[in-house]
Amino acid sequence: MPRSIWSGAISFGLVNVPVKLYSAVSRKTVRFNQLNSETGNRIAQKRVDPETGEEVPFDQIVKGFELTKDRYVIVTPDELDALDPERTRTVDIEDFVDLAEIDPIYYDHPYYLVPDKGSAKAYGLLLNAMEASGKVAIARVVLRSKEQLVAIRPAGDLLMMEQTQSFSGLYFVLNTGLIAVAIAFEQRHAPWQVWREHCSPLWLTYFGGAAAAGLTLLLVSTRNAGFGVLTFVAPIPFIIYASFKTAVARMQDHVAHLGRVNSMYLATIETLAQAIDAKDEVTHDHIRRVQRNAMRLARQLGITDDGEVRALEAASLLHDMGKLAVPEHILNKPDKLTPAEFDRMKEHAAIGADILSPIGFPFPVVPIVRHHHENWDGTGYPDGLKGPAIPIGARILSVVDCFDALTSDRPYRKALSTERAIQIIVDRSGVMYDPAVVAAFLHIKDELLEECESTSGQHAFDAIARARQTALEHSPLDSPAVTSAMVMMAGRLGRSIGGSRELASLCDSLHEQLASLRPGVTLVIFQHDPQLDALVAHHASGPHSEAIKELTIGVGLRLTGWVAAHRSTIVNSEAALDLGNLATKLQPTPQLCLSAHMAVGTEMVGALTAYSTVDRPFTANEVSLLEMLACLLAPIVRNDATARAVRREHEPGRLPAIEQVTPTRRALRAV
Numbered sequence: 001m002p003r004s005i006w007s008g009a010i011s012f013g014l015v016n017v018p019v020k021l022y023s024a025v026s027r028k029t030v031r032f033n034q035l036n037s038e039t040g041n042r043i044a045q046k047r048v049d050p051e052t053g054e055e056v057p058f059d060q061i062v063k064g065f066e067l068t069k070d071r072y073v074i075v076t077p078d079e080l081d082a083l084d085p086e087r088t089r090t091v092d093i094e095d096f097v098d099l100a101e102i103d104p105i106y107y108d109h110p111y112y113l114v115p116d117k118g119s120a121k122a123y124g125l126l127l128n129a130m131e132a133s134g135k136v137a138i139a140r141v142v143l144r145s146k147e148q149l150v151a152i153r154p155a156g157d158l159l160m161m162e163q164t165q166s167f168s169g170l171y172f173v174l175n176t177g178l179i180a181v182a183i184a185f186e187q188r189h190a191p192w193q194v195w196r197e198h199c200s201p202l203w204l205t206y207f208g209g210a211a212a213a214g215l216t217l218l219l220v221s222t223r224n225a226g227f228g229v230l231t232f233v234a235p236i237p238f239i240i241y242a243s244f245k246t247a248v249a250r251m252q253d254h255v256a257h258l259g260r261v262n263s264m265y266l267a268t269i270e271t272l273a274q275a276i277d278a279k280d281e282v283t284h285d286h287i288r289r290v291q292r293n294a295m296r297l298a299r300q301l302g303i304t305d306d307g308e309v310r311a312l313e314a315a316s317l318l319h320d321m322g323k324l325a326v327p328e329h330i331l332n333k334p335d336k337l338t339p340a341e342f343d344r345m346k347e348h349a350a351i352g353a354d355i356l357s358p359i360g361f362p363f364p365v366v367p368i369v370r371h372h373h374e375n376w377d378g379t380g381y382p383d384g385l386k387g388p389a390i391p392i393g394a395r396i397l398s399v400v401d402c403f404d405a406l407t408s409d410r411p412y413r414k415a416l417s418t419e420r421a422i423q424i425i426v427d428r429s430g431v432m433y434d435p436a437v438v439a440a441f442l443h444i445k446d447e448l449l450e451e452c453e454s455t456s457g458q459h460a461f462d463a464i465a466r467a468r469q470t471a472l473e474h475s476p477l478d479s480p481a482v483t484s485a486m487v488m489m490a491g492r493l494g495r496s497i498g499g500s501r502e503l504a505s506l507c508d509s510l511h512e513q514l515a516s517l518r519p520g521v522t523l524v525i526f527q528h529d530p531q532l533d534a535l536v537a538h539h540a541s542g543p544h545s546e547a548i549k550e551l552t553i554g555v556g557l558r559l560t561g562w563v564a565a566h567r568s569t570i571v572n573s574e575a576a577l578d579l580g581n582l583a584t585k586l587q588p589t590p591q592l593c594l595s596a597h598m599a600v601g602t603e604m605v606g607a608l609t610a611y612s613t614v615d616r617p618f619t620a621n622e623v624s625l626l627e628m629l630a631c632l633l634a635p636i637v638r639n640d641a642t643a644r645a646v647r648r649e650h651e652p653g654r655l656p657a658i659e660q661v662t663p664t665r666r667a668l669r670a671v
Helices: 077-080 120-133 168-187 191-221 228-233 235-279 286-300 305-320 321-325 339-346 349-360 365-371 391-405 418-427 435-443 445-454 461-472 484-498 503-515 559-566 620-650 661-670
Strands: 006-012 016-021 063-069 071-075 089-100 109-114 134-145 148-154 158-162 520-531 534-541 550-552 570-574 594-599 602-613
Touching: 006 071, 006 228, 016 120, 016 235, 071 286, 077 191, 089 148, 109 120, 109 321, 120 134, 120 148, 134 158, 158 484, 168 391, 286 391, 286 435, 286 445, 339 349, 349 365, 365 391, 391 435, 391 620, 418 435, 418 445, 435 445, 484 534, 503 520, 503 534, 503 620, 520 550, 520 559, 520 620, 550 559, 559 602, 594 620
Parallel strands: 006 089
Antiparallel strands: 006 016, 016 109, 063 071, 089 134, 109 158, 134 148, 148 158, 520 534, 520 602, 534 550, 570 594, 594 602
16 A cells, blocks of 8 residues: 555534545656666665764654755654644544535545544544535635645545646636647647647736635635625736736837838848849849749748748849849840859849948848858858758758749840740759758649740840830930041041051051040040950050050949940040049149940950040030040950050960959949
């Protein structure tokens, strides 16, 4: 028979029934013994005095409380029992209630009360009376040093004592649990996650109400308690309700604040996305389509974490943020990129992450933006991450980004069919893309096919056409009247170009004739150097020719670089914007700049630039002459550049210095 927890008594009125308390729950655990691995013998744990080295018998062991180091106060079991024996080992019955009033579902830990020696008759009378009347005793008892409210009910030939302390806990779990399950089904979230986030903070209110209710019942059920007790207990529920209402109001204010912050983040994201769309005419509306498809793919993969979903939603719009730092002549190039241009384009992933890092998004947007060009086999950029080390959002984004690029028209190729694009993605599964993401992508391909059919494939070309038409409609120059003097000047310049193939002398000849129209002009021929991706002033003629010669300007930078990159003409801009600090060192100081691009077909050749020391705007006739000269000079400049490259290959020399522009500085310039 199991050992009793303690021996005490059931007390009500003047009656005391001696009983023993037993636990009605049997707990079985697996216990391990320490054995000698060589002999298999059990190792005994002896009670040894550290000073004498002798084993201490059980009857000599007492309990002690350590006041200071090695100083103890010894307390015997009799002294512990003498503290409050009636409170520690007495079951005080407060009242009897109908058995039907207490639902057994609320019973907690059960105990048996067994009659002690000499109390069988009184115990039997109490048991029979409770069975006949259908009553349950409500009592107080100290268990594990805490006073508990218990219910005593007949159970066969014995009395069973049930703890009722967890009524409020069970009610709290059932009530909030069912609500959490309902919300989870509606929002497609995990029930445990919903309960932990929204319901768990409410436990104090439930237990506070339960404590107030228990105290009220206890006081009312006490024979000597008067009605006045209720006047002190009644305000407690109202206080709890007021505290709960205040807490809910604060929570609502907090939620409203988070909503406003979230709206601000979304507005920021939308603004940045519009900036990207405005920058990249070729991939117009690309990021919007990518966002829609990325969210579809995330749902298919079963991603329910709110932070991951929001991060992917924002990163889908901002993944090309770094393109703000890529020159427009590369973004909008109507041909395939050269290796140097592609290396420049690859910088946009890291630059985009750097631009977004200071914003402090409340969800992981930056890692997705940085790593959306990583490959599953580790051959991607910028960090060469491999496999699961790549954020799941970046893996999703890389697949939908590729699909949209393949199914969109580009200036250098027509859009691929959706079937061909899907086949390319499948072929790259396990190499560039996560196989699990590709498999989920195939499940939503029908939705993607419907969207592709409903959207036009001419967005890129339409945007370019509109931009070109707008530029023509808003040209700052009116169509000039062609005068006989201009025709004669054009003829002389044309004969000069046709009669000479040596650029240095040709530049001097052209300058001499242009100076008759505009004194104080310096004519500069900038040649494109693919190795440097820059324009180099190899030939110049005029007042400042020696200072400007060998000046190097990056493609897309300053005025001349922008002209070459965009194949446009810049008229009457400040010369200092092109020459930089050099302009302040030249006397007389150059005032205005006129620059026209030189190209042969789709190949960038360079730019023809004129700097004027006279603060008088270039006329439409002068602009027309320079554009004509640039067109005629382009083949000669290309041949000269080819010959120069051959000579440099056979006789390597020191290359012209070009300003070193880091990705961050380039991003700031572009913005």
